[in-house]
Amino acid sequence: MSVHRTLLHVDLRPLAGHRFQPTGFPDLGAAEFDTTEGRTLAVESYQSMANRLEATTWDEATTEQVPALDGLPYVRIVDGTGGFLSSSRLEAHRLASAYIMNATIDGTKGDEWMREHLGLQAGRPLDNRAVARASFALDPLALVHGVFFARKGWPWQPRITRAVTSFIDAYDVRPAVTGGVKRDVVINEAKDGATAEGYGTVPHHRVEYTAGRITAYFTTDHAQLRAYGLPEPATALLEALIDYEIGSLLDGGLRLRSACDLEVVDVQGARPDPTEAATRITKLLGECADDLGPVTTAVWTGRSKG
Template identity: 30%
Template sequence: MPESEKKSPPKKLTPADVLKGESPLVLTATLEPIVGDRFQPAGFPEIGHVIYKAPRKDGSTENVCIVDSAASMANHLETVCQRGAHDLDLVEDLSGMPHIRCVTSTTEGKEPTKDREVVVTSITEGHRIASDYFLDGVVLSGDAKATKKNKDGKDEPLTLRQNLVDRFGIVLPDGNKAHPPASQWWNVFKTIFEVDPNSLVHGVLFPKWQIKIPRALTAHLEAFGASRVDRSGVKFDRLDKTTSGQPIFAVDDATAESIRATFVIDASLIRSFGRKKGETTLGLSEKQQEFLVALALWKVQKLLESPFRFRSGCHLRRTAIKSYEQDVELDVDIKTAITAAGFGEQRITDVFWPREELYREGQAGSATGGDEDDGAEETEG
């Protein structure tokens, strides 16, 4: 092979390099279906998937299909943290990473019991730490409810909402309104990092406290040169127990010249979570910032290292990964990054709901306070 045609080795990207490098870091992965050439993009009932005409510099247009939005890609990037679709424990690589669990007793009663079940975690909840499942639950200390002195000097259960307000230090003087003055943002970043660093990677919103932290890792999945493939399906009622008969329904797939996943890591945002002021560290230390970058890179690496099933008809494998046209290799030692981050001994925060309260019928109009589109996952078409 001529010297000019020899392929240069991929550039290794370490969390330290990314944190100190140019921002943002843009990674582009080329994907292909594991079988055949059709795939199923995200879509909505009676609408299907979106194909739009994107203008190009030469005056032409190209059909581009939105395979997955930023919100759906965030969901996919968080699923790689779990041991399985129905197993809420973290994978071995992330052992020791702080997160929050909503737990309830296996029997009815207002007090927690030793036999408890995990209902959701801050990894599975779309609004992460800002979900009301966590904020309105009572923090557990061992097997008992944590308490806080009220204004009358009596002990009352400590909710995660009150715990965060206290640790953030955001209650304004001479009032009960919570809002972070500039000097307290360092406490906000540090507290979230200590209890759920994943929320700093994917973004979080506490609307009542006017705390909004945007995504440090944003991703989307698109297909270029896309065409719609219309097909049909049929539902059989073999026992004749419904009035639907044998309905035929429409299904739309797609084909494309190329499928690309784009990942954007905002290193500048992560650097803004902490700095040195003389000998004092405000917010996150450099090693803690480095951990956030490591977690973002690890998520991308895990999503791409083997074929990933984005939905039932969209099973894709990576063929290449580049950064600004240069082949790259992600070099991440996530276990070392967790150790270097200096997390405390209490890595998991359990918040408790009595079983009868957690599973009672929901009320219309109730809301959780998270990123407005996070957790909203498109259907399979």
């Protein structure tokens, strides 16, 4: 029987001490809710974990993808002088980024270039497999972490959902209320708007948490990967990339924030080995050569209005 989904449970704990700082949401702060295990806390969201997984493929120091993925295509966004700005690995909307859609690619406006590559035609049904093939050729990780081409002027707005879903929750949580002070040795009193200018001694409060258990979850939808209709080596490459990302994230340490540095305690399920996954990727890149394009350069010279 084929496996439709695999689930990895990873138990974590603070690297030092017991307290940790969860992610904060606008107008909400920390997200607390009740489960059968008591008071529960969202430590890291789906979106944030997708970004952290994808970040394992990118070297910030060299502004290039990591050497283990050499030969894998992506879209590189540069300015008019060729200076690096961003890439499809760093953009929240990946291939649908405004910096790609409003750029120039091979002398053509980005959204027109992308629409042509995706094979979208007015009066014709949306070919989801053609969209998947085109996305694979431009940046296979768009098929792993999802992309939504929300373009009003297009005949269709293709959406690819995440094939990997990950988040971190903490259970049996309790707030750890602490505080501190920003001390000024010259001007002690904060009067007449001095604090807005950075002067004065200002006390502040801080809320962290302790937990009975912290768990990271990674779910891979293999049925979705197969539904793209790609050749078998291409599907295997996507699975190898997923293993590389998860293994690299767990081995590299989960320093989510300055006050949230977590380490792995136990793994339930097959823990991916990033070195072994990198070996598979190198082999599969050769087998998928005909289905992969080159690194695409998008030249963005600024907003057209505003």
